[in-house]
Amino acid sequence: MIITPKELNDQLDDFTVIDIRPKDQRDEFPLPGIYSVVSENGALPKIDGQKVLVCQFGIVTEGIIIENELNDTFSLLGGVQAWHEFYRGQKDFSRWSRQTVLPEIGIEGQKKLLNAKVTIVGMGGLGCPVAQSLLTAGVGYLHLIDGDTVSLSNLHRQPLYCPDDVDEKKVDVAEKALSKLNPETTIQTSGTSLDEQNAEAFLAEADVIIDATDNIKTRQLIDQLSKQLNIPMVYGGLFQFEGQVSILNVNGSPGYSELFPEIHTDVETCEDAGVLGMLPEIIGNIQALEAVKLIVGIETNLIGKLLIYDGKTHTTEIIQL
Amino acid sequence: MINIKVKCFSQVKYALGANEINLHLENGSTTLDVEKIIREKSNGKLDSVSLRIAVNQQYQAEETELKDGDEVAFIPPVQGG
Numbered sequence: 001m002i003i004t005p006k007e008l009n010d011q012l013d014d015f016t017v018i019d020i021r022p023k024d025q026r027d028e029f030p031l032p033g034i035y036s037v038v039s040e041n042g043a044l045p046k047i048d049g050q051k052v053l054v055c056q057f058g059i060v061t062e063g064i065i066i067e068n069e070l071n072d073t074f075s076l077l078g079g080v081q082a083w084h085e086f087y088r089g090q091k092d093f094s095r096w097s098r099q100t101v102l103p104e105i106g107i108e109g110q111k112k113l114l115n116a117k118v119t120i121v122g123m124g125g126l127g128c129p130v131a132q133s134l135l136t137a138g139v140g141y142l143h144l145i146d147g148d149t150v151s152l153s154n155l156h157r158q159p160l161y162c163p164d165d166v167d168e169k170k171v172d173v174a175e176k177a178l179s180k181l182n183p184e185t186t187i188q189t190s191g192t193s194l195d196e197q198n199a200e201a202f203l204a205e206a207d208v209i210i211d212a213t214d215n216i217k218t219r220q221l222i223d224q225l226s227k228q229l230n231i232p233m234v235y236g237g238l239f240q241f242e243g244q245v246s247i248l249n250v251n252g253s254p255g256y257s258e259l260f261p262e263i264h265t266d267v268e269t270c271e272d273a274g275v276l277g278m279l280p281e282i283i284g285n286i287q288a289l290e291a292v293k294l295i296v297g298i299e300t301n302l303i304g305k306l307l308i309y310d311g312k313t314h315t316t317e318i319i320q321l
Numbered sequence: 322m323i324n325i326k327v328k329c330f331s332q333v334k335y336a337l338g339a340n341e342i343n344l345h346l347e348n349g350s351t352t353l354d355v356e357k358i359i360r361e362k363s364n365g366k367l368d369s370v371s372l373r374i375a376v377n378q379q380y381q382a383e384e385t386e387l388k389d390g391d392e393v394a395f396i397p398p399v400q401g402g
Binding site (some may be wrong): 043122124125126127169211212213214215216219236237238239240242246259260262263273280306308313317318319320321 | 328331333398400401
């Protein structure tokens with residue numbers, strides 16, 4: 001039986017790969033991305049389960065399989081040469097190997113992240129860690145929306161910016177800093193605040209919207225569009241040592257308007273109430289974690305729940321909505 | 322009489338200066354009774370703050386009668402970034 005490089009790649013975990021080439025050939029042309037068993041002397045090791053034999057061009061292995069009537073064994077079509085060609089055209093997943101090894105993520109989950117489009121509204125204390133973590137996790141498309149410029153008082157909690165960036169547009173500085181972390185992620189920037197005129201156009205393409213705003217009015221607008229467009233919204237809020245996170249509007253699950261139906265929008269901001277720099281880092285990373293779970297499809301998440309984290313006591317409360 | 326525990330978050334915690342308060346209430350007391358007590362204790366600091374209420378980690382959209390041992394949480398909206 002024959003297996004193509006793509007088929008092998010798609011089912012790599014299901015096969016034991018046996019490399020029958022001599023050592024000098026193996027040293028010269030290693031098999032990238034595959035853990036293989038070596039069999040040099042022609043005697044195939046006794047291994048249960050599905051096996052793939054690999055030689056340099058796929059001809060010798062095909063002959064062995066036919067000659068010995070090995071019905072449970074495949075030959076890699078085109079051998080190592082073909083694998084190299086295929087592998088070069090593939091993304092190098094080794095960058096994410098420490099997360100793809102998690103059964104909940106795997107290669108399939110990583111592919112979902114690489115194809116995901118996440119829009120982050122607000123590139124302040126929450127937006128910075130969310131963007132950093134999603135980008136390094138491999139999210140393929142980020143849209144950063146913020147009309148503000150960097151100010152000195154932002155720096156204690158917004159680590160993408162440095163003193164030289166004061167008065168620069170946040171989205172421009174963030175794009176530059178983030179591009180270095182992962183040049184393969186496509187970053188789109190909108191250096192304007194979200195408002196009723198631009199909201200639909202800005203949010204409609206997203207798979208997930210991150211609410212990293214610093215005010216309730218914008219959050220209510222995101223909530224409205226999130227419902228209207230049926231795009232989940234990962235909410236994050238801060239007050240001094242405390243933070244809140246929830247995933248809202250997933251196929252009719254509660255939204256922000258259900259979370260806080262009657263609300264005074266003049267609630268204190270970080271500027272009024274104060275916040276320690278680590279808090280937005282923690283809460284932003286929880287938002288990023290929930291976004292990753294949403295994209296990959298991990299069902300233990302904060303849909304229909306409100307997480308409240310207290311950084312003073314390190315206690316969490318999860319309220320069912 | 323019933324004993325309940327009130328958990329305070331963000332502005333409520335700030336206004337009352339406590340993470341938790343224990344209250345001794347008449348039988349038949351409701352979440353709204355507790356909210357009144359909390360607002361009174363805050364000396365006006367919560368006058369312009371909307372509060373959501375959860376009983377035993379479950380949001381309550383309506384006024385709910387409390388029973389002995391219940392845990393009542395007051396959750397105000399917060400801003401962000």
